[in-house]
Amino acid sequence: DPHTFEAGAKVSQTVSSARLVVQNGLGYDSYMNKIEAATPSSARKVIVVQHLLGLPDSTANPHLWYDPGTVPKVARAVADDLSRLAPAHAAVFSANLARFTASLQPWLEAIASARAAYAGTPVATTEPVAAYLIEAMGLDDLTPFVFQADVMNGVDPSPQDVTTEKALLTGNRVKAFVYNEQVTDSLTQSLATLSHGHDVPVVGVYETMPTPGYHYQTWMVAEVRSIVRALADHVSTTHL
Template sequence: MPAVAKAVAADLSALNPAQAAYFQANVKKFDASLKPWLAAIASFKAHYAKTPVAVTEPVANYMLEAVGTDIATPFSLQAAIMNGTDPSPQDVTKQNGLFTDHKVKVFVYNQQVTDALTQSFLNLARKNGIPVVGVYETMPTPGFTYQSWMLAEVNALEKAVTSKVSTETLQAVQ
C-alpha cells in the first residue's frame, strides 16, 4: 500500500502541481499510520517464522508471506477454490492430511466465500484442534479502516499460533 499511495500522490501531483506538497505530506501521514501493522508483521516474523499454515485460497497469501509463514496448501488447490473449479482429488487428500496429521498450526480461510469443500476443511481443522482464522478479501463490517483491518488480521494469526484461538470473524476495536 505504501507504493500505491506514493504512485497516487505522484499522479495527483502531476495533475495539480500546486498541491504537490499537500499530496506528499499525506503520503507521509499514511505511511506513518501503517507503522503498528508493519511492527506486528515484523514481530510475528521474528518470533514465528516458518509456521506451517493451510489456506483455502490465496486471498491472504501476501500477508502470510510477509509474516514468514510456510503455506503448506498446494497452490493448485488454492487456485481451483479461487476460480470456483474442482480441485484434484490428490490436492484434497493432501489438504485433509495437513489437518489429520497435524502438519499445520493454523487454517486461514476466506470467510466471505465458502462452499461445501471449504466447509469440510473447516470442520476437519476444528475436529483436529487446528485454530481457524477467517480473512476477508474486502474490508469487513463498518468500524474498520484499512490499517485496523490489516492489523486485526495479523493479530488474529498471532493469537492462533500462540494461544490456539480461532478468529473467524473480525471485530472492530472501538
C-alpha cells in the same frame, strides 16, 4: 466474490467521470479496462498496480493489497498523480502521503514481530487471499498452490489434492487453517469443520475490507493479530 463482479451503470458512470483511477490488474478487475475503453479520456490518469510493480501477466496471486511492500508504492504513485492533476495542492498531497506512510507502521511492526516469533511455522490455507501476508510473516503454507488456485478460481480441486489438504489438518501437520471468510462453499466449510474437530485453530481472512469499523490499516493489523492469536494462544478467529 470480486473475481466474478460485474460493473453496473453506477460504477461505470463513476469510473468514466474519474480523473484518477487505481486498479489492481492481473485480471482481477478487468471490467475496469472495458469501462475505460468505452469512455476514453486523455485527462484521466490510471494506475495499474500490476504495472507499477512490474509484475508479468503470469503472476499467479492477484491479491496485491496483502503485500506490505505494495501499498507504500501505490500511495506514492497516487500522490504523484494527484500533484500533476492539481499542482496547487501538491504540498497537501505530500503531507498526506507522509501521514499515510507513517500510519502503516503498526502493521509493519506487527508483521516483523510475528516473523521473529513464528517464522517457519506450518499453516494450511484454502486459497491465496492472504498469501503475501503469510509469506511476509515467514509462515510456511503447506497447501499445494494448485489446490489454492482451483478454490480461488471456482474450480473443483482434484480428489488427490483434497486428500492432501485434509491430511494436513488431521495429521497434526499445521498450526492454523486460514480460509477466505467472505467466499465459502461446501468444501471450504467442511475443511473448517475438520480443522475444529482436530484442534487446529481456524482463521478467517477477508478479500475485501470488513465493515463497519475498519479502514485499511486497522484491517491489516487485525488480520495479523488473528493469525498470531491462532499460533500463540490456539484461538480461532472466524469473523473480524
